Amino acid sequence: xxxxxxxxxxxxxxxxxxxxxxxxxxxxxxxxxxxxxxxxxxxxxxxxxxxxxxxxxxxxxxxxxxxxxxxxxxxxxxxxxxxxxxxxxxxxxxxxxxxxxxxxxxxxxxxxxxxxxxxxxxxxxxxxxxxxxxxxxxxxxxxxxxxxxxxxxxxxxxxxxxxxxxxxxxxxxxxxxxxxxxxxxxxxxxxxxxxxxxxxxxxxxxxxxxxx
Numbered sequence: 001x002x003x004x005x006x007x008x009x010x011x012x013x014x015x016x017x018x019x020x021x022x023x024x025x026x027x028x029x030x031x032x033x034x035x036x037x038x039x040x041x042x043x044x045x046x047x048x049x050x051x052x053x054x055x056x057x058x059x060x061x062x063x064x065x066x067x068x069x070x071x072x073x074x075x076x077x078x079x080x081x082x083x084x085x086x087x088x089x090x091x092x093x094x095x096x097x098x099x100x101x102x103x104x105x106x107x108x109x110x111x112x113x114x115x116x117x118x119x120x121x122x123x124x125x126x127x128x129x130x131x132x133x134x135x136x137x138x139x140x141x142x143x144x145x146x147x148x149x150x151x152x153x154x155x156x157x158x159x160x161x162x163x164x165x166x167x168x169x170x171x172x173x174x175x176x177x178x179x180x181x182x183x184x185x186x187x188x189x190x191x192x193x194x195x196x197x198x199x200x201x202x203x204x205x206x207x208x209x210x211x212x
Contacts, residue, residue, distance in 0.1 A: 009112045010066070013040050016103070017093040022086045029070075029084040036074055036097045041067050044090025048082050049172065057172045061123045062087060068116045074100050131175070137184045139174045144194055144203050158195060158202040 017040070022028070028046070029035065041063055048060045048069070060082060063069065072078065074097050095103070103109045130139045148159045167178040167185075174181075185201075188194045193207040 009108050010040070010042065012103070012106065012109065013093050013095060016099045017095045020092040020094055022090045022092060024086055024088050026090075027083070027085045028092070029080040029082075031079070031081055031083060033080040034073075034077065035070060035080065036077055038071060038074055038095040038097075038100050039069050040093040040095065041065050041069070042091040042093055045087040046084060046090060046092070047087045048084050050082050057083075058175060059169070059172045060127075061120065063120075066112075066116075067119070068113055071113060071117060136174050136176050136180065137187060140170060140181065140184050141188055141193055141203075141207065143170065143173060144201055145208055148203050148208055150208075153205065154197075154202065157205045158197075159205065159208060161201045161203060164200075 019042075022044075028039070031051075043065055045062050045064050046067075046069070047062050050058045050060060052058075069084065070080070073080070130142065134142070143165070144161050147161045147163045149162045150159055153159060165173075167181045170176075170181045171178050176184075185194070185196070189196060193204055195202050195204070
């Protein structure tokens with residue numbers, strides 16, 4: 001196989017990978033798995049989380065289309081540390097290690113791979129910063145702010161939150177429990193930083209502006 005010339009990365013990967021069409025909640029990896037393949041998300045969100053011995057889940061991050069994962073296991077074979085599964089129906093491209101070495105001759109592929117690694121590094125750095133310096137309620141509000149859709153404003157002051165989270169999802173992200181999340185959402189509503197309308201959460205323009 002050649003290095004792919006000037007093909008866009010996602011098109012290049014389609015020519016040299018196995019296409020996996022996976023249903024919602026399909027597990028891709030569990031902790032302890034050994035796998036030297038590279039994976040590329042073509043469609044759908046994929047969740048990466050850690051689980052305690054008691055079964056509590058801590059979400060590390062959720063990656064969408066255009067992201068790679070399992071890069072480290074190709075260069076330095078090791079066991080997967082987190083639980084990886086599809087949040088929704090997803091399409092994943094699986095690239096074996098031999099093909100990966102050939103792809104490393106393609107500058108666009110290397111740039112995309114490096115960009116993805118930096119993105120995940122930034123997400124983890126932000127999480128460490130949030131845990132170190134922000135309260136659970138501030139971290140909860142930040143989740144809503146980051147998911148705001150600014151394309152349309154309602155009642156002059158409110159923006160929709162694009163992604164719908166369950167209270168358990170939010171608890172897993174910020175390291176709390178569902179009861180605490182429900183309480184904090186109520187407090188944020190009382191402070192007019194968010195509001196719940198027709199089972200959707202909206203963020204106040206002023207809360208958004210303070211964090212831009």
